[in-house]
Amino acid sequence: MKSNLISRSSILGIDPLSDVLSLVKSNGFMSGGLDIGGEWSYNFDADGAFRCFAMVSGCCWLTLADGSEPIEINKGEFFALPHGRRFSLASDPAITPIDMYREMDGPLNGRVLSLRGGGSACLFGALFTFRPDFAKYLTDALPAVLHIGDGADRDALHLYLDRVMALLRRPQPGSVLVTAHLAETMLIEVLRLHLTKATGGDVGWLFALSDDQLSRAVTAMHEQPGRRWTVQQLAERANMSRSAFALRFKEKVGVAVMEYLIRWRMLLAADRLLVSSDPVGAIGGWLGYESESAFVFAFRREMGCTPRQYSHRSAFAA
Structure with a gap:
């Protein structure tokens, strides 16, 4: 099932x-x-x-x-x-x-x-x-x-x-x-x-949700994945200084702020490739990329293949 x-x-x-x-x-x-x-x-x-x-x-x-x-x-x-x-x-x-x-x-x-x-x-x-x-x-x-x-x-x-x-x-x-x-x-x-039950030593994006300040930044990225976020803007959402926010985010989530944002965008892109017939460029634009080539580069680096290859493999697997 x-x-x-x-x-x-x-x-x-x-x-x-x-x-x-x-x-x-x-x-x-x-x-x-x-x-x-x-x-x-x-x-x-x-x-x-x-x-x-x-x-x-x-x-x-x-x-x-x-x-x-x-x-x-x-x-x-x-x-x-x-x-x-x-x-x-x-x-x-x-x-x-x-x-x-x-x-x-x-x-x-x-x-x-x-x-x-x-x-x-x-x-x-x-x-x-x-x-x-x-x-x-x-x-x-x-x-x-x-x-x-x-x-x-x-x-x-x-x-x-x-x-x-x-x-x-x-x-x-x-x-x-x-x-x-x-x-x-x-x-x-x-x-x-x-x-x-999360403790201060737990690491991962899931446990950032139990941190009142970091959760505001994570929620902002999820609500507006296509916005051209900067670390400073996200730090302001968390009501923290840029340096303190970047350090705590890396310690708590395990990856840097922008790396997390890219991973979330690529997961959304993969889902869109599976459930829609949207052109690759349109998906990239929805996620904040100014050109299709920039989006394809980011997708390949994160997912190990181009968006079209991913779509074709997924269609074959289905």
Whole structure:
């Protein structure tokens, strides 16, 4: 199933997080529940997918392949794995994991699958696959694990989760579409709650949104991507001196101000190339470039190909 996390019509410029999510292109989606019994440990191979989980009942341990300490996940908690790397889930992290698919009696998508008799732990899981060029803009700003545990306001997430599990246990007409939308909403809520936990040491454009001054500048760039912004003008939006703004932006976002603006413009350009038949020069003009050649140069430097090559490759991939 293909979808965007947020419908893109009339959304750009509302807020930077919604802007980015509205552009994320989904190549596929699947979801299901696991009702597991006894002692267990399952491997999940690296697949590049963005996964989101909820602990419906019981508890489990999440172990990443990077050697970091296992993370305990308790009933009612949520976690997301943005980077599609190998991981395992287990009732006890000391148990050697096996391939879960060896014990499955059929596909997981769209149902609750019982393993080992069920009854000990129940999880909901959703898997999203996105176009890499769009997903990278989001996932590069995220850590290996987003864990929404104690202390977070999870009321809305639990409402969505209850409805999803009801549909998985007793499918009804339209269940697949409703489940997909609810799972997407859960993922967005996980991202929002993660953002509220941001600390001063977090780096990435997403965490700049939790900085009152920097968020004004980021919002301005998103609202008017084609304006010929200068660092001074954006510093004024943030109510900071030019030098202090440039330094804090680089420290917080990880790239210089103008580099961020160019990246955002090229993401918008890539989206326009996919969804419209606008001439390359018109897209460049919309994004503030005085000539088509200047736009093509910037696009190729950021995306690794010319706009026309990108459009042709995307049409072939579709």
